[in-house]
Amino acid sequence: MILLLAVIFPLLAALAILLGGCSAKPAWGRSWLLAGAFSHALLCVLAVRLGGHAWTVLLFRTEEWLALDRFSELILVLTSVLFLAVALHLFFWLPAEYQLAKSKTADTGKKPGGDFLPEFIFLPCLLGFLATMTLAISSANLGLLWVAIEATTLVSAPLICFHRSPASLEAMWKYLLICSVGIGLALLGTFFLALAAGSHASLNIWALAAKANALNPQWCKAAFILILAGYGTKMGLAPFHTWLPDAHSEAPGAVSALLSAALLNCSFLGILRFTQIMPQSLQVFCRTLLLVLGFFSLAVAAFFVIRQHDYKRMLAYSSVEHMGLLALLWSCALKDSTMQTATMLHLIGHSLLKMVLFLVAGNILLAYGTRSVTAVNGMFSTISRNAFLFVTALLLVCGTPPSPLFVSELLLVCELGPWLGGLLLVLLFLVSAGMLSTALKMSMGTNPLFTASAEPARIAETLCVLPALSLLLLLLLGGMSCYWLSRMNLWW
Amino acid sequence: MNDLIEILLLCFLLCSFLLTCSSRLLHCIKLVAVQGILLGLLPLVLSDVGNSGPGLGILFLSIINVVIKGAVLPYLLIRTMHQAQVRRELEPMVGYALSSLLALLLIGGAFWFSRQLDGTGPVASRLAAPVAFSTILIGLFLIISRRKALTQVLGFLTFENGIALFGVGMMLEHGAIIELGILLDVFVLVFVMGIAVFQISREFQHIDADRLNSLRDCPKESAAE
Secondary structure (H helix, E strand, C coil): CHHHHHHHHHHHHHHHHHHHCCCCCHHHHHHHHHHHHHHHHHHHHHHHHHCCCHHHCEEECCEEEECCCHHHHHHHHHHHHHHHHHHHHHHHHHHHHHHHHHHHHHHHCCCCCCCECCHHHHHHHHHHHHHHHHHHHHECEHHHHHHHHHHHHHHHHHHHCCECCHHHHHHHHHHHHHHHHHHHHHHHHHHHHHHHCCCCCCCEHHHHHHCHHHCCHHHHHHHHHHHHHHHHHHHCCCCCCCHHHHHHHHCCHHHHHHHHHHHHHHHHHHHHHHHHHCCHHHHHHHHHHHHHHHHHHHHHHHHHHCCCCEHHHHHHHHHHHHHHHHHHHHHHHHHCCCHHHHHHHHHHHHHHHHHHHHHHHHHHHHHHCCCECCCCCCHHHHCHHHHHHHHHHHHHHCCCCCCHHHHHHHHHHHHHCHHHHHHHHHHHHHHHHHHHHHHHHHHCCCCCCCCCCCHHHHHHHHCCHHHHHHHHHHHHHHHHHHHHHHHHCCCC | CHHHHHHHHHHHHHHHHHHHCCCEHHHHHHHHHHHHHHHHHHHHHHHHHHCCCCCHHHHHHHHHHHHHHHHHHHHHHHHHHHHHCCCECCCCCCCHHHHHHHHHHHHHHHHHHHHHCCCCCCCCCCCHHHHHHHHHHHHHHHHHHCCEHHHHHHHHHHHHHHHHHHHHHCCCCCHHHHHHHHHHHHHHHHHHHHHHHHHHHHHHCCCEHHHCCCCCCCCHHHHHC
């Protein structure tokens, strides 16, 4: 019941904004956005605090539709906190963006307005995105899971077009078409699984997991391949990742932060659910597929991160890398259940860091007005706070201790053994070398064209409080996980 | 009753096949609409097999299915077609003669593949699985081989119809909530895609999806060097 409310509240807030229409004051929509985000966060915390209480489970005709287990609990709270942070950021970012656009059009003499998606469409889509993600995370039924994940694509597609331009339209089209076809395959996979369970079985996850070994292995195998291709497309596993760099680079910073930090986790949860259902005889098959796709994603990311010309695309490829790492971690977790903690640690660390990075990248874009790495330089002398955050977060996302990613990657390397672990280290090194050299190029040197007293730079500097706070939280988490690791006394 | 099911399935297959060899968009939209209507009728015919007649739930779902897939979606697509001012798919990547030949090959492949599968549980008809797989493959083929963004939407709808046919034909029951959810998703998808096609046609003066290629990892200047 609480979970249903967590889906409905953001939708109600979205409805309120839509009813306000285009004539409402900007503060109307933005305060509803904050209200939706706050109420959602409260409900999620309540749902997790109550644990397995009857109020957190939604029953309809004696079948469970919404319920949480320990993975989804974690991802739900994470998503809610991330959304709240992004909503707060947007509250200050939107007026700054409009103000800058106005001063820019005053300089060039073009007529103002018309370049942005109207706010009374943008904000409801954002809230709808939150609602559908909540539905996807908390659904206890594989069919409902599919419906929710497809719905996240539909409501997030308009968000990419916040800055109306041919390039953002192209990104949106690719996102819509590639993800929909991918998710269509996942629907076929879901049908295959239903067939494996017999025609009158319900698609409830825990009912299926309980009789996993009675499922028809041939259909299960086909189902898993289709699911991995389908939800893998949405999650950004190579070779199905092609929409991801385009969408993440064209969307405004806050939307890319949500796409990368929250949405990818939802599709990962989809894949995770299906591995829980697979019969014992297919576990090796699932692990091998996850391993292959994971390494391929890492290799693709390493290849494209080096000499990347666009810093937001670089961050997008870093997401591909980390999704690959999640696939690897989960493939190890299928064999050794102690790795489940490491997987979740990695997921939380990646989400927080990616949110910080994309928000800061949005600030840099605001200040410099370009996404090209060669055009941005001397960040330390112009926007020093953002530059500090950007470089620190990049170092952490590459797995420098005390990042939580360091702990999970270390455990993964140990788990994979000498050959695969060595390969993993080489790929991780390539990615971090590419990212850090780009960060150096952007932050060092001097920029004669652009000074710290310019208006965009000052605005960008004021917008970095939230990313800084999240980074602090992350460092705390990282420090704690390093401490656990030393307490576990695994290899010291 | 079994004959009627097979006639419906064959009509369905014929529609998918005709889609690969017609160049007029209006014609294609109508074919997809007919497919949607056939898909909506199928559960009604199937439920008669048990001699009990269709229940209220099935009747309700069928009506919604026919209305959305047979009327609302074609209306949205035709409106988009007029807005974007395209009538025909000229110069597809793969010519029409070759397309129909490939479609025949895909259908043959789907029938061969379905014979390899082991059946579990009741099946509406022996034809259901191969027809569904053929339609899925033809839908994917249309998405790859056509230039216009609108034809890609049609390809996606064909693909989705094929998947839905698989669900119906294998007598899978997953509850009205999920059926309605899937329908709602498809409806919103076509709606959003329609808006996107309109915006693309306004911004680019064309809707050729293969010319949407400005986003890439190496910018064009450095590629030319």
